Amino acid sequence: MKLKLLSGIFAVTAIAFLYTSCKKDAPDFSSTGNSSTVSTKAVSQQIALNLVQSLYGGIGGFSVNDGLSPKINAIAPNRKKIIINSVNPDCGMTMDTTLTYSLDLDTTKVTVSGRFKYATICTNDTPTGLTAYDSLLVSMITPSLEAKYNILQNLTVNVLNAQNPDKLSFNGLMNMQASLQYKTGSKQKLSTSFKYKLTSLIINTANDGDIESGSATFETTGDTPQGKWNYKGSILFLGNHKVKITIDGTTYTVDIQTGQIV
Incomplete structure (x- = not known):
């Protein structure tokens, strides 16, 4: 594994995710009525943005676009994806590896730890699926702030048609x-x-990783300077990068690429 890449990648990724959540991509967290509670509309937009980060490897880990060839990767803002390690999807392939890394840059300390497990599912000696488990913890400490995030992915991926591996079915957490x-x-x-609990997500990797159908349930909590929230709900994937989010009895259709309600 190319550990030397991790020093800057994950540090920037952690900063980018947390800053994005607070500032750049986050919707307006103001709510009507109770100013201490973030509105369902604002949270539904945040769910859409968080969902796309999680599904497409925006903060490291597994990306649905990787299909049966997963990569341990990360993305620095405004840069192309940097692949740290790739997995060969041959039958009998298994991988179970851990990662620990730390870096001191002047007054900034970054630590990264994680575990990555993959195993190929085969039918008639042909790879037709994959089980993927990622657990990643990133922390950053500076004189002015302390930030950390943790991601967990436990997924089962199956090819819908062995002759056409572009369409995949995803289930898991x-x-x-x-x-x-x-x-x-x-x-x-x-x-x-x-x-999130994902059920039968159908993803077309040949069409920009569009999720054509499927559903999910979610639980989300937040405590921010703009307010707090604690919601449960469901997500219906509509295709064309759109989802229908039902939260606290209200339904919103959201573009997961932009986080905008349509």
């Missing part, structure tokens, strides 16, 4: 937790948690 604590100024803090 995905969890993401993140926290950010400022040490200076107003000393604001942020923590979020997103948990």
Whole structure:
């Protein structure tokens, strides 16, 4: 494994995710009525953005676009994906590896730890599926803030047609937790948690990884300077990168690429 790549990649990834959650891509967290509770509309937009980060390897780990050839990877903002390690999908392939890494840069300390497990599923000596387990913890400490996030993916992937591996079925669990604590100024803090159970997601890797159908349930909590939330709900995948999110009895159709309600 090319561990030397990790020093900058995961540090930037952690910063990007937490900053994005607070600032750039996050919708307006203001709510009507109770100012201490974030609205279902705002949270549904955040779910859409978080979902695309989780599914497509936006913060490291497994990406649905990798199909039966998973990669231990990460993405630095405004840069192409950097592959740290690739997995050969031959029959009988198994991999179970751990990762521990730390880096001190001036006054910044970054630590990364994780476990990655993959195994190929075969039918008549042909790879037709994959089980994938990723657990990754990234933390960063500077004089002004302390940030960390943890992702967990436990997925089963199956090819719908062995003669056409472009369409895949996904089932399993995905969890993401993140926290950010400022040490200076107003000393604001942020923590979020997103948990998903995926059922029969049909993904077309030949069409920009579009999720054509399938469903999911979710649980999410958040404690941010803008407010708090604690919601459960369901997600219906509509294709064309759109989802229908039902949360607290209200339904929103959201573009997962932009986080905008359509």
